[in-house]
Amino acid sequence: MSGERAETHAALLISAAATRPDHVLLDWQGRAITTDEVCQQAQALAAGLRAAGVQAGDAVALMLDNHPDHVALIFALALSGAVWVPLNPKLKGPAIRHIIQVTDPVLGVADDDHAADIRETGFSRPVLTLADLMATAAGTTPPTGEGLTGESTRTILFTSGTTGAPKGVIVTERMLLSASRFAAMASGAQPGHRFHFWEPLIHVGGAQMLALALEQQATLVMVPRFSASRFWDEVRDGRVSRAHYLGGVLDILLKLPPDPKDRDHGLELAFGAGARPEVDAAFRERFGVRLVEVYGMTEASSFSTINHDGVAGSIGKAAPGVTITLRDPEGRVVPDGERGEIVLRTDPPTLMTPGYLGNPEATAELLQSDGLHTGDIAWRDKDGNYFFSGRSKDMIRHKGENVSAWEVERVLNDHPAIAESAVIGVPGALGEEDIMAFLRTATGTTLDLTELKAWCAERLAAFQMPRYIRRVEAFDLTPSERIRKGGLPRDTSDAEIF
Structure with a gap:
């Protein structure tokens, strides 16, 4: 470079x-x-x-x-x-x-x-x-x-x-x-x-x-x-x-x-x-179009891998100047064939962001002593080809946009009839995700979905609007009082269409 x-x-x-x-x-x-x-x-x-x-x-x-x-x-x-x-x-x-x-x-x-x-x-x-x-x-x-x-x-x-x-x-x-x-x-x-x-x-x-x-x-x-x-x-x-x-x-x-x-x-x-x-x-x-799959993130100059060799299902090998290690939750490098978090280093180091503006806590989580932690999971074959396995982030890819679940939840939680909400991505029809919102109604209120949809439409972009709604009596919480999203059902067959 x-x-x-x-x-x-x-x-x-x-x-x-x-x-x-x-x-x-x-x-x-x-x-x-x-x-x-x-x-x-x-x-x-x-x-x-x-x-x-x-x-x-x-x-x-x-x-x-x-x-x-x-x-x-x-x-x-x-x-x-x-x-x-x-x-x-x-x-x-x-x-x-x-x-x-x-x-x-x-x-x-x-x-x-x-x-x-x-x-x-x-x-x-x-x-x-x-x-x-x-x-x-x-x-x-x-x-x-x-x-x-x-x-x-x-x-x-x-x-x-x-x-x-x-x-x-x-x-x-x-x-x-x-x-x-x-x-x-x-x-x-x-x-x-x-x-x-x-x-x-x-x-x-x-x-x-x-x-x-x-x-x-x-x-x-x-x-x-x-x-x-x-x-x-x-x-x-x-x-x-x-x-x-x-x-x-x-x-x-x-x-x-x-x-x-x-x-x-x-x-x-x-x-x-x-x-x-x-x-x-x-x-x-x-x-009749050749496809070249890549992987990257804004925080590291957009590209970290390029699949020039056309290996089926692969995001490719590390791009020039990029070093990738895959690490388990304890920070240990995993062997080929096993899944781990993608951690990046670049030469020069200035191909990576200096950080998130005004957010030292998130910057410290991103930029650690062993490199830039992407929060994404992959595995590598013996030839050095990487294969993307999913995102560990609370982010939903919907209609070509990255949707912050937190941002949608913030709007939902502002509604007077909603005490608490959780938003997740569920499999969609076009290889991306649809948005499902779980809602706990505030005591003594009645939630009208037609009115809620109008409320959301004034505060959310169209790509941020949930497609599915599930009403819940209570959420399962972690010791730190956070909703356990991993246990929320992904099945949409009996969810309400928003």
Whole structure:
């Protein structure tokens, strides 16, 4: 991961615009947008940020959908040296408020239809639109990212965590650039490759693609969101050769009706995580696309393994610069063939996060003397291939999003008719999980599920909404008075549909 490469996103953008100004960085609805155009817009927006009082090191919260202006604004923050705080446009009050409290942004920037979502949390700083920033830019010299290094904080990306509130991962310039370079390795990116770019920029999977396209002279064929019904037409119309996936995406595409054009496209390779062996085989057979499975986490530059060898069911071998040990609950290294927690070390160590913002306890749990503890379980074969076995975290993968059980429980527990709740993931239909909520009703109250659903809809994103409800008289508790989630039934056959 070393060599004569840019150490910051600002330096990379400025260099690319100077040396390859006509490179088509983005393809948006058939419109080619060059690196020079993105750079000029980013500089204008950076001037607007400076005019608004943003200084290097300040946090700025963004709530925008996927579109080219969002890309330019991300690079504007890089030029400004400001810390990018993405806000998922699907989130509502409590979840937005938590991120704002942790990061303390000096400014919010939002699409016109999202600005009110930030203001309604009680955020006391200005919330501007892109038009506002452009209007204030005149006469202000844009910053150039001078003084930034690979250790400068580029973004705070919130993961849905294990138990408790989502944690803000400190992602440095080096980490995010390394994630881009790992993605280039996994995808075999070359100049001229065109990537289907659907993943939200608020996630590392989307954010890492920007530097990849600049460094590899690739083009991102950008779409507002993933759509199964439009996917193959977007691939054909956009002359796409590469794509990124999450497990549920492949399942959804396989459920499309058979089409004579199933192999009539230019998509050669897709890389990502969560493809079950049977889905991998079916996808290759039907669509003729090679899949490269990877494993990683935001806290360690997004990639820790890459399955270049095509070993069925494997997440691959350790990525360059990554050392993996598998440890049992007592911290002992387990032999090949036995399951253990994935513990990571990287060379350089700065490919791992410095920690969680404002959360020293969680940081200490993550970064221990023997490495970064992922909370994920795997086993290794004699050839060094790793096989993912599950998550030990209290997190649910649902509708392409990581859902914090704690966050859903917090909203449920605020309802006056609910004394206590527990939220778990149960097997879903598309290779991910559905959400089941166990509810203990408060004494002297009656719980109306129709009213509860309306209550939740005002406070939760659609992907956070439970699908199943079970009512309980009492929970089995641990000695520390926590609900024993491991003993909760996963069967959905007699659960109430929410």
